[in-house]
Amino acid sequence: MSNDADRNPYDIVHPHARTADEVLAALRSSAAGLSAEEAAARLAAVGPNRLPEPPRDGLLKRFFKHFNDILIYILIAAAAITAVLGHWIDTGVILGVVVINAIIGFIQEGKAEEALEGIRKMLSLHAHVRRGGEWSEVDADKLVPGDVVRLRSGDRVPADLRLIEATNLRIEESALTGESVPADKHCAAVAADAGVGDRFGMAYSGTMVAAGRGVGVVTATGAATEIGRINRMIAEVQTLQTPLTRQMAEFSKILSVVIVGLAVLMVVVGTLLHDFPLGEVFLAAIGFAVAAIPEGLPAILTITLALGVQRMAARNAITRKLTAVETLGSVTVICSDKTGTLTRNEMTARHVVTRGGEYEVTGTGYQPEGHITLLGERIVMHEHAHLQALIEVVAVANDTHVAHEDGQWKVTGEPTEGALRTLAGKAGFDAAAHERHAAIPFESANKFMATLNTAPGGTRRILLKGAPDRLLDRCAEELGEDGSAVPLDRAYWEEQIERLSSEGLRVLAAAARDVGDDKHELEIADLDQGMVFLGVIGIIDPPRPEAIEAIRSCHQAGIRVKMITGDHAGTARAIGIEMGLGSAESLKVISGHDIEAASDEELQAIAQDCDIFARTSPEHKLRLVKALQARGEVVAMTGDGVNDAPALKRADVGVAMGIKGTEATKEAAEIVLADDNFSSIERAVEEGRTIYDNLRKAILFILPTNGAQGLVMLAAVVFGLTLPLTPVQILWVNMVVAVTLALALAFEPAEPGVMQRPPRKPGTPILGRIFLWRVALVSVLIGGATIVMFEIELYLGMPLDVARSMAVNTLVVAQAFYLFNSRFLEASSLRAGLLFGNRAAWIAVGVLVLLQLAFIYLPVMNLWFGTAALELRHWLAPLLIGGGVFLAIEAEKAWLRRRR
Structure with missing residues (x-):
């Protein structure tokens, strides 16, 4: 029990193991209930019968937690340094990227945890309570331990109760126990260590009364109830980070250490080795940090997952x-x-055993569609008198109705009786013409139901259905193979019952006897003589x-x-x-x-x-x-x-x-x-694997962009060269490549055989050694080509802004070519069918070209990013470099495939 429950002076240990009188005495109550004054005093002592409100994070906290990432901290520090140096455009662009990333995360975040609110919706609103000897209806949250509560069919149990009276009481407890049929309730005590599903003398808050009526004394309210205990468990359960978030957190830590370490190295080398001004070196180090941090990765991660969410929604x-x-x-x-x-959580009759044979029943659920077969052959009903007699009993001695509502077949009453009604429907039997004169309703003490009916032909009969052992005790005869009553072979029927039970079926039996037309009343004594055993039915909740x-x-x-x-x-x-x-x-x-x-x-x-x-x-x-x-x-x-x-x-x-x-x-x-449907889980797993593959492709694509840019900045400082890129130009490359080219990888279809491979081992890094080698190779190829291109342009006398524009173009165009390498992690991309298999990739390249043209030729972009317009010939070299990168990576993939 929780601390709240420990402070409860009316807390009772194992009320299910005590008699009703003992529980009443322990609660200082009686069958007449509490007085209004005593109830009010207890309400003040234990509090209202409702569950506590869960704590919730505020809106600002939920927003600012999206800044809690080590790479974001580095970007914020970079923005602060650029502000101190007076580079306000750089500061604005960096902070803009950070804020946009947080907004995307905030919008896409799943709903806040509302499990406790969901449980509160299960609790009853009203209760029939006896106070001062009088029955009245009160709000359920006013109930207290010791109150005497009345239950009727259709009621939701308002608190945990120890039953004092139970008449044919059956309670639907599947939400608490997982059992597919309502539990029979009685007033006897059970063992102290009995599970919730075996505590037949208890009724628990939030469960539904399926049939019958009862009276119980409240033993627990609010947080002290069984549903309150589960509520506490939910609140106390610690959720784990997902494999992806764990891997990304680890990746971020390693990357941040490398970035900060190399940035410090750049400052030291630039100031001590090349005597660069401190402000210039700081700007170069910031440019390196901005270049190396994949700030577009959180956005592409979110977008890829969001697209996966849409595809999964289409698959239920x-x-x-x-x-x-x-x-x-x-x-x-x-x-x-x-x-x-x-x-299906819909009981279905699967087997029928009579002396005429063992019948199989097809179809599932309450929909009356299916066939009855004998030895694999579909039967003609009027040729099987044994089966007809048994179905007559289970359909007529039945108070449940099955109807087609809102496109579904629904049962009103007992699920087991609903299965018998459906069986009668499959057999073409109509019980409407049978006139009922009297009935003995089902009681958990007897475990049977009997009715007195007149059939359409005028024959008056007693029909009996229920637990097989109870019916065998009341029958001396059975319906023999020739259709006449013969002595009961109990051993045979017990063998059949055991066989069906061992297959997980719930077994019901049927018996009947003819009576005279003067018979109008029905008593239990009428069932002790002349009953003829007809057979058994095996019922199951089918897979x-x-x-x-x-x-x-x-x-x-x-x-x-x-x-x-x-x-x-x-x-x-x-x-x-x-x-x-x-x-x-x-x-x-x-x-x-x-x-x-x-x-x-x-x-x-x-x-x-x-x-x-x-x-x-x-x-x-x-x-x-x-x-x-x-x-x-x-x-x-x-x-x-x-x-x-x-x-x-x-x-x-x-x-x-x-x-x-x-x-x-x-x-x-x-x-x-x-x-x-469980099959939707299997389809969702397939979608999840595809998404993970696409995330790896996106990461494998984005990292060389940052690696190449970082390499350019690092090499420039180490070798004392002019910086080929400014921090804002680096941010431009990072963002346009991520939101155009990398986004296209989110639309990749599933790899062949995605559900034939084993799941990846927990803890496996997102990028193994082979893919890290590829990141390094592509970074060196693209970064090296960019430096060479920049230095050649400067050597040829080009202005600095033109040379830097050429460097940006080289980076962007090479990445566009590398996109088509990344569409397949290991397979070759040099196949026409595959090369044009993802339309989104070509659309992304088209959008990138338009953005890059704006970047180079619009005056406002030239002002913001320090670029200059290029001549047509200036585009040729980047295109050649991009093509060379594509062919080099395809050669590397072919070499790796041969090694494997």
Whole structure:
């Protein structure tokens, strides 16, 4: 419990393990409830029944945190020095770049964390409470421990309750437990160490009453409730940096050290070796720092990710945080919830067993489309009296309705009964003509439902459906192969029930008997004689077919998929086998109890080796994600319930379901699936890998620009030469190349076989040794050519502004040629089909030409940047140099391919 809960004088340890009377006594309450005065006093002591507001960063803090980067600090320092030296145009341009970068980051930043607000939306607004012996409706936030609350079908549970009364009470707890069917509730105590899903005497805040009614005493409110505990877990979970941000931070540190070190070296060499004036040397050092810093990289990084977000949205994956797009591409493990993610969260009858044979049922969900087959052959219904008799029972003794609304088939009532209604629809059976005279509703104590009906032919019958063991106890006969009643073969039916249960199916049975027309009432005693057992039905929440294929693709891509569910081990194992997570012989299931007992070190080994975890709590899911991350895995976690939210927040990338997911889950996640489909995750991983490839291409393209410029400035100072470029000219080259040429690389399509290669190892640098060699090679080629071009022009008597304009053109044109080298990291670009495969590259070159013409020929640009108009012949040399760079890099790529 939190400190708030510890200060609560009405805190009860393990109320589920105590009897209702013991809990009432401990809370100093009674079945008549509290008095109004006592309730008011307790409200003052424990506070309102709502969750605390989360702290939020202010607007200015969120904006200025985008300046928190070591490379940005260097640029700000450079701007300050140019201001001291009186070079105000340089100062304005540098600061403009810094501010634009921060604005882009601020605009593109994902929404602020709102997971706690999402959970608050789950809480009930009103409650039926008994105070002073009288029932009344009050605001739910006025509830206090000791209040007696009434629950009815359709209510949202307003606080944590220990049940005092329960009549046919079933509560939908999937948001907390992950179970696909509502939990039966009763008033008996359970073991102290029972999980949330096994605490049958408790009703938890935020869950929904699916059927029946009940009365309970409030044991916890606000932050002390089970949902409040999960709320605290979300608030306390530390999110990790994404692989990309970690790599970029490391890259920035190394680059900043190199830049500052070389700038200092330039100052020392320029002043001591060449006796340059201090102001001139400082300007040269600033020019070098501006040249070496890839200030266009944050913008191109953001734009590339934003384009990826758009492409993912078209594939039903809505991204809330930009960096999550790339993180998906580096995922090594996907931990998935079962219900609603790998499965449809729609119960479906799959098998029917009678003495007439074992029938298979096709189709999934509540849509009444599918076939019933026997030995692979589609049946004709009137030829199968056994099946007809069984379907009559499950369809008529049924209070649930299935209807087509808003383009979807929806169930009103019990999901299991909805599956039986759908089965009847597939069989063409209409229950409307059966007149009901009496009924015994389902109760968790009995686990069956019975009705007295008259069929269209006038036959009056008792129809009984429910738990197989309860029905077998009440039947002495079964419907034999010839259609007559024969002695019950209990061993046979128990074998069938065990077989279906071992496959993860929920098994229901049906029985019936004829009665006279004078029978009008129905009592439990009427079910103890003459009932004839008809058969059993196996029901399951079926896997999504597309999810099975997606898991296969993930395995091919070297990504492991693990199922973490609150459902029972048998169900999880059966679904896991069907999903392709393992074979029946090899697949192991680890339970929440095993996770609880394991140390952190033991859990790391368990999490690595096992792929299915059942009966898990929110803490278990969170521990499993941490255990995998401790082993160096990059983890994606999917889910739809509040119980998934802490693990989603902790995972490297959290993926929530958009249709059936809770608001809390969506707000805790970085990515929301619009179609609740696991296959969309697989497609998003492919997109993430493509984005990472394109980022590498952009970085591999941008760095030689900065390397060449830095080399030009460094060489000029070391060898005592005139500076070929000014700081503002360097900034021009950096920005126009980044926003035109580098941007084109964001539009590159996926490389062939992107989902056939293993995920990159966590910690692998963005640029390996081979690519660092290429950066150095291109920097020397372009930088060296620029210096030579500048010195030749000066030697030929060209004015300084003309020579510098030629140097800028050489840099820009060579980069335009190098763009086509960078479109393929290793493959050759000397193929017409590939050379013209990205239209954006040619558009970018066209825009760059227009910008460069403005830079050279517009008088205002000449004034701002110190350039001069060039003659037509001055463009020839840069074009030749660019072509030479292109051919040299293609030769280097061919040499590397041969070495491999």
